[in-house]
Amino acid sequence: MTKLRRGESFSLSWNSDSSSGMGRNSIWLHQAIPLQFVFFGGREPALNRLWVEALMAKANSTTGLELVPEPQHDAGTDAR
Numbered sequence: 001m002t003k004l005r006r007g008e009s010f011s012l013s014w015n016s017d018s019s020s021g022m023g024r025n026s027i028w029l030h031q032a033i034p035l036q037f038v039f040f041g042g043r044e045p046a047l048n049r050l051w052v053e054a055l056m057a058k059a060n061s062t063t064g065l066e067l068v069p070e071p072q073h074d075a076g077t078d079a080r
Contacts, residue, residue, distance in 0.1 A: 003059060004031045011064035026064075 003010055013026040029035070039045060050071045059065040 007031055010059055013064060014067040
């Protein structure tokens, strides 16, 4: 969200399951592109700080943001 708020465009990439017949997917995100987040339930989701930091490091790299596996959640690292 911070990158979009600052007007910084970036790519987001992920690998698809081979059952869908696709390999790698990439999209370009820009503040002018409509983006919606949908959450189920009224409770604020808990964030894994280790995962958020790993995603931020990827987003700021030359390859752009790539989905990486979520590391083991540390109960003391909620990033709220």
